[in-house]
Amino acid sequence: MKGLAIRNQRAFASGALFLAFAIFFFVEALAYPAGTAAKMGPGYFPRLLAIVLAAIGLVVILGAVRSTADREALRRWDLKGLAWVTGSVVLFGALLFPLGLVGALFVLIMVSSRASHEFTWTGALANAAVLIALCLAVFVYGLGLPLPVWPSLLN
Amino acid sequence: MDLFHNLAIGFATAAQPANLLYAFVGCLLGTLIGVLPGLGPLATIAMLLPITYALPPDAALIMLAGIYYGAQYGGSTTAIVVNLPGESSSVVTTIDGYQMAKQGRAGVALATAAIGSFFAGCVATLALAALAGPLTATALLFGPKEFFALMILGLILASVLSSGPFIEGIGMVVLGMLLSLVGTDLNSGSQRFAFGVPQLFDGLDFVPLAMGIFGFAEIVKNLEQDDKLSLVTQKITNLFPTRDDFRRMVPAMLRGTALGTLLGVLPGGGAVLSSFASYTLEKKLSRRPEEFGKGAIEGVAGPESANNAGAQTSFIPLLTLGVPSNVVMALMVGAMNIHNIHPGPEVMTKNPTLFWGLIVSMWVGNLMLLILNLPLVGLWVKLLTIPYRYLFPAIMVFCSIGVYSINSGTFEVYEAALFCVFGYVLIKLQLPAAPLLLGLVLGPAIEENFRRAMVLSRGDVTALFTSPLSASLLAAAAIAILLIMLPTIRARREEALQE
Numbered sequence: 009m010k011g012l013a014i015r016n017q018r019a020f021a022s023g024a025l026f027l028a029f030a031i032f033f034f035v036e037a038l039a040y041p042a043g044t045a046a047k048m049g050p051g052y053f054p055r056l057l058a059i060v061l062a063a064i065g066l067v068v069i070l071g072a073v074r075s076t077a078d079r080e081a082l083r084r085w086d087l088k089g090l091a092w093v094t095g096s097v098v099l100f101g102a103l104l105f106p107l108g109l110v111g112a113l114f115v116l117i118m119v120s121s122r123a124s125h126e127f128t129w130t131g132a133l134a135n136a137a138v139l140i141a142l143c144l145a146v147f148v149y150g151l152g153l154p155l156p157v158w159p160s161l162l163n
Numbered sequence: 164m165d166l167f168h169n170l171a172i173g174f175a176t177a178a179q180p181a182n183l184l185y186a187f188v189g190c191l192l193g194t195l196i197g198v199l200p201g202l203g204p205l206a207t208i209a210m211l212l213p214i215t216y217a218l219p220p221d222a223a224l225i226m227l228a229g230i231y232y233g234a235q236y237g238g239s240t241t242a243i244v245v246n247l248p249g250e251s252s253s254v255v256t257t258i259d260g261y262q263m264a265k266q267g268r269a270g271v272a273l274a275t276a277a278i279g280s281f282f283a284g285c286v287a288t289l290a291l292a293a294l295a296g297p298l299t300a301t302a303l304l305f306g307p308k309e310f311f312a313l314m315i316l317g318l319i320l321a322s323v324l325s326s327g328p329f330i331e332g333i334g335m336v337v338l339g340m341l342l343s344l345v346g347t348d349l350n351s352g353s354q355r356f357a358f359g360v361p362q363l364f365d366g367l368d369f370v371p372l373a374m375g376i377f378g379f380a381e382i383v384k385n386l387e388q389d390d391k392l393s394l395v396t397q398k399i400t401n402l403f404p405t406r407d408d409f410r411r412m413v414p415a416m417l418r419g420t421a422l423g424t425l426l427g428v429l430p431g432g433g434a435v436l437s438s439f440a441s442y443t444l445e446k447k448l449s450r451r452p453e454e455f456g457k458g459a460i461e462g463v464a465g466p467e468s469a470n471n472a473g474a475q476t477s478f479i480p481l482l483t484l485g486v487p488s489n490v491v492m493a494l495m496v497g498a499m500n501i502h503n504i505h506p507g508p509e510v511m512t513k514n515p516t517l518f519w520g521l522i523v524s525m526w527v528g529n530l531m532l533l534i535l536n537l538p539l540v541g542l543w544v545k546l547l548t549i550p551y552r553y554l555f556p557a558i559m560v561f562c563s564i565g566v567y568s569i570n571s572g573t574f575e576v577y578e579a580a581l582f583c584v585f586g587y588v589l590i591k592l593q594l595p596a597a598p599l600l601l602g603l604v605l606g607p608a609i610e611e612n613f614r615r616a617m618v619l620s621r622g623d624v625t626a627l628f629t630s631p632l633s634a635s636l637l638a639a640a641a642i643a644i645l646l647i648m649l650p651t652i653r654a655r656r657e658e659a660l661q662e
Contacts, residue, residue, distance in 0.1 A: 019328070022592045026334045033341050036356055040348075046622030050348035050355055053610045057341050064334040071330070083591050086387045093383050093559070094583045100563045101576035116563060117556045123386050124552040135553045139560050151214060153568050 016072040017082045023068030030062035092123035108158040109148070113140050169519050170292055176520025177527050182225050185218065186524050189226035190531045193233020198240055198543045199554060200247050200385070204491050206377040207234035209370055210561050212498060213568035220502040221517045225524040227498055228478075231491060232284075232528050235434065235474055236536060239276045239467055240543050244269055252434035252470040255442040259455065259462030270402040272463050273540050275412055277533050278404075279468035283420040284529030287475035290424045291482075291522050295511060298483040302508040305484070307615035308626065312633035312640075314609050317486055318601060319640040320429065324436055325595035329647050332598045339602025340609065342367055349607075350614065362574040369497040369604060371566050371575045373490075375582025376589065376596045378562040382555045383583070384590050402537055404460070412464035415445050419465035423472030428479050429488065437473030438466035475525055481506050482518065486605070490597045493604035501569075 014020045033054055043049030071077060096119035103112040114136050121132040147153045176182060192214075196207040211230050215223035235252070242253040243260035256276065263272040305313070322332030345356040346366030357363040404412065422444065423437035445465040446455045455462050478495075480488045485507030487493040499506050504517070511518045536543075566579045589596050620626030628634045 018592055019331075022331055022334070022594055025588070025592065025594075026338065029338055029341065033344075033356070040353060040355060041351075044622060045617050045624070046620075048350075048614050048617065050351045050353045053613065054341065054344050054355065057337055057344075061334060061337045061341065064330060064337060067330055068328075068334065071328075085591060086383065089383045089386045090584065090587050093379055093386075094580050096559065097379060097563060097576060097580040097583065101567075101573040101580070104567065104573055104576075113560060116560060120556050120559050121552065123383070124555070125386075126550070126552045131552065132556075135556055139557055143560060143564065147213075147564055147568075151217065153213065153216075153564075154571055155564070155567070 014073055015075070015077040016080045018072075018080045019068055019077070020072035021082060023065045023070075023072060026061055026065030026068060028065075030058045030065055034058035034062070089123045093120055096120035096123075105156055105160055108160070109143070109155045110140055110157060111159060113143060165296065166292055169296075169515070170523060172515055173292075173519030173521075173523030176221060176516045177225065177524040182222055182520065182524060183527065185222045185226040186229045186528050187531055187535075189229025190233040190528050190535060193230035193235075194237040194240075194532070194536065194539075194543065195233075195546070197234030197237025198546055199237075199558070200241060200245070200547065200551070202234075202381075202558065203238060203377070204231055204234035205373060205494060206381065206562075207237075208491065208494050208498070209373045209378065210558070210565050212370060212501075213565045215498070216501065216568065220499075220504055221520050223502055224499065224504075224517065224521050225528075227495065228521060228525055229528045229531070231495075232471075232474070232525070232532055235471065236277075236280060236532050237543065239280075240273065240536070240540065241547065243272045243276065243463070244544050245547055252438045252474070255438050255466045256463060258442070259457070259459050262456065262458035263460070263463065266458050268401075268458070270540075271404050271408060271460070274402045274404060274537060275408070275460055275463045276467040277536055279412070279416045279419065279464045280471040281529050281533045282416055283423060283468035283472035284475060285526060286420045287424050287427070287472040288522060288526040288529075290476055291479055291525070292519075294428070294479055295483055295518075295522070298479060299508045299511050302484045305632070306630075307612040307619065308630050308633040309636065310484075310486075311609060311612040311616055312627065312636035313484065314486055314605050314612070316636045316640040316643075317480075317488060318598070318605060319643050321489065321601050322598050323643050323647050325598050327593055327595050329644075332595055335594055335596070335598040336602040339599040339604075340606035342599075343603045343606025344610070349611070362572070366607075367603070368569060368575055368578065369494065369600070370569055371579040372582050372603065373494060373600060374562050374566050375579040376586030376600075378558065379579065379583035380586025380590060382558060383587050385551065386555065402540075408460050412460050415441075415461040415465035416468045418444060418448075419468035420472045423469035423474075424476050426469075427473035427476030427488075434470040434474040434477070434489075438470035441465040441469035471529075478522075478525075482510060482521075483508060485608075487601070490600045493601055496604055 040051030041049035
């Protein structure tokens with residue numbers, strides 16, 4: 009017995025991703041009336057698409073376990089880098105109003121800089137100073153975009 | 164002559180000092196950002212979008228078009244000088260351009276790219292102006308069925324041309340269409356996939372999504388790769404091609420321009436397809452095919468002309484039919500919607516100064532790039548020496564402020580963060596993001612036209628195949644799928660699209 013072997017991990021994961029989204033959208037779409045082909049309700053098109061996507065997902069999965077599939081492993085994930093970058097964006101959003109643009113940008117730059125292998129405190133601080141000055145000059149004073157500049161406590 | 168009359172209207176708009184300035188600033192900023200490693204035209208436009216919010220619509224569009232050409236051009240510069248394609252359409256330029264640079268002919272290669280792009284831009288502007296009228300007239304013959312079929316064709320072609328297996332490209336298109344359903348259903352007014360979040364009632368915004376995937380996730384990917392840039396450090400002198408260079412590059416430019424002009428018009432086509440096709444053609448026609456890959460000037464002149472012509476004529480389906488043929492055009496739709504312009508056959512008749520002004524300003528933009536870039540090339544190369552650890556926080560800062568300014572709200576910022584994670588998953592799974600974005604943009608129009616077509620045919624799907632126009636468009640889509648299934652073509656495509 010050889011059984012089913014996942015020869016192409018990358019394709020298998022891609023197919024699984026498609027299938028997961030398809031199931032999610034299909035189940036959600038069940039809440040909306042489907043109507044008929046001539047008089048479609050809001051649920052008709054989503055169900056149709058979800059079925060197509062599920063079929064594609066299955067084809068991709070089957071392709072990945074076929075005995076002729078190319079052997080391909082999943083690539084290594086750099087979760088640390090992803091966390092620093094994504095986290096800095098989330099922090100920017102959360103801090104923009106309480107801390108103002110200056111504070112939020114400072115946090116964004118310092119946190120995202122940690123994602124680099126060549127991180128140094130002095131380099132990041134200097135970079136933050138330059139970028140904050142540049143942003144104030146361009147976006148706030150130059151373009152006049154409505155951005156809160158200073159912490160909300162001061163206003 | 165109508166053509167000249169229209170071009171005159173366009174010149175009157177494009178030549179206004181303010182618009183000239185916007186075109187100039189657009190080209191300059193586009194080149195500035197586009198030259199940076201890892202930032203293609205899409206991320207550049209998305210990043211610079213907020214700058215155009217405050218402008219009147221025609222100025223905003225002119226500036227965006229300038230940003231687009233600038234970014235495109237910046238990609239060629241990095242391709243030649245550091246062997247790093249800024250975007251997929253400059254991939255082929257790295258082959259011979261970087262070899263030329265290593266032989267001390269970087270200046271000649273850059274000049275060839277600039278001259279080729281300018282010449283192609285001139286021809287493509289004329290083609291755009293000449294074709295706009297007749298195509299718009301054709302568009303008026305289109306009913307829901309035909310639009311539906313046309314968009315299906317465009318999505319199929321876009322998946323065929325994306326990297327990776329075709330079936331996965333199609334999967335990404337469908338996933339994008341599903342994501343486009345988030346928000347209010349226009350026919351019934353009910354909320355779909357919004358989960359009671361008011362910010363989702365208008366649907367997922369294109370810009371945070373593009374920014375998350377092409378801006379933030381791309382940064383995470385770049386940070387993983389530790390390899391240093393292979394910068395050509397010698398001074399760039401001697402921009403002028405020799406007489407022999409000219410003899411070799413001019414025919415290549417002519418062929419590249421013709422090819423790019425034609426292929427750009429195809430839905431799903433545009434700059435990428437054009438540049439690959441031109442490189443293949445030049446290699447086939449050359450009497451010295453062995454020089455290709457070792458610094459053949461034709462390998463720079465042809466593809467560079469073709470990609471610029473293709474970039475420009477890809478505006479044709481957008482402006483006349485309202486169908487974006489590639490992701491950059493999809494972003495343009497988003498930008499136009501912000502200014503309350505809905506691209507389609509009506510733009511030309513309702514807003515002729517905007518329409519023709521945009522077309523003429525494309526030519527103006529090309530001229531500016533020529534003047535701007537050759538003397539400034541040293542400056543652009545300097546930019547590339549900024550270490551990435553200082554560069555990427557700057558990119559993040561601009562993207563974050565840009566995302567925030569779409570609605571002056573932090574919801575979009577979180578949205579972009581979420582799509583950063585999603586984009587990273589796509590990178591790891593090697594799933595192409597471009598078809599996803601195209602599906603996202605075209606999804607609502609496809610649903611609407613499909614629904615209307617079905618109402619008109621009383622639910623009879625065969626009606627799609629009995630109208631000659633929609634039947635032939637769908638047949639073309641089917642042929643494209645069949646062709647890609649054929650093993651020889653599949654191998655060829657993999658060879659051409661590998662990066």
